[in-house]
Amino acid sequence: MISKINLAEKFAKLDAHWSPRVVGALDDAYLAKIAKLKGSFTWHQHDHEDELFLVISGQLIIELEDQKLTLGPGEMVVIPAGVMHNPIAEEECHVLVFEKKSTAHTGSKTLAATKSLDDQLRPI
Template identity: 45%
Template sequence: MIASQSLLAAFDRVTEHWSPKIVGRVNDQLLKVAKVKGQLVWHAHENEDELFYIVKGRLRIEFEDHVAELAEGDFLTIPKGIRHNPVAEEECWILLIEPESTKHTGDEVTPLTRSLADQMK
C-alpha cells in the first residue's frame, strides 16, 4: 500500500542537531530531515549536488566568495565540489535531498559527522 507521510511529523525522529534522518527515497536520491543549530563544518561533496529546503527557521550557508541567507520555504541547490558551511543562529528545520553516496560532511570528519547507518536509525 502506498501511504502519505507528514513532513512535519518526520522531524519527531530528530533528537540531535546536525543528525539527519532518512525519511524517504526518490530514485537514487535520499530525503533527509534535520534540525540544525550553530555551524556544521566547511566541507564539499566532490561528486554530488545537495539540495537544502528550509521547513522552519532560517539558515545561512557560507561559501568561499559569498553567503546565502535562506528563510522558511526557500531552497538552494549546492553543486558538487563547492565548499560550503551551513550555519543556524537559532534552531532550523531542513529537508535535504541528496544521492545515497553523499557523505554527511564530505571528506571532513568531526564529532558531528554522521554515517549513513546513523542516518537510517
C-alpha cells in the same frame, strides 16, 4: 500500502541537531532527509555530488567561500558538487535535504560529528 510522510511529525521526533534522518528514497539512488540545525556546522564539500537544501522553518545561513546565502521557509538552494560550504543556524532551523545516497555527511572529511548512512537510515 503506500504511506504519506508528515514532516512536522518527523521533525518532532528528531532528537539531535546536525543529525539527518532519511524520510524518503528515490530509485535507491537519492534520499530525502530531514535535519534540525542549530549553531555552526563545519566547512566541507561533496566532491562529486550536488546537494539541495529546502528550509521548512527557521533561517539557514550557508556560508560559501565568496558569498553568504540566507534562506527562510520555502526557500531552497542547490550547492554544486565541489563547492565548499558551511551551514549555520543562529536559531533552530528545520531543513529538508535531497542528495545522492552516496553523499557523505561531512563530505571529504570525517569528523566526530559525522553521521554514517546507517545512522541516517534509522527509522524515524
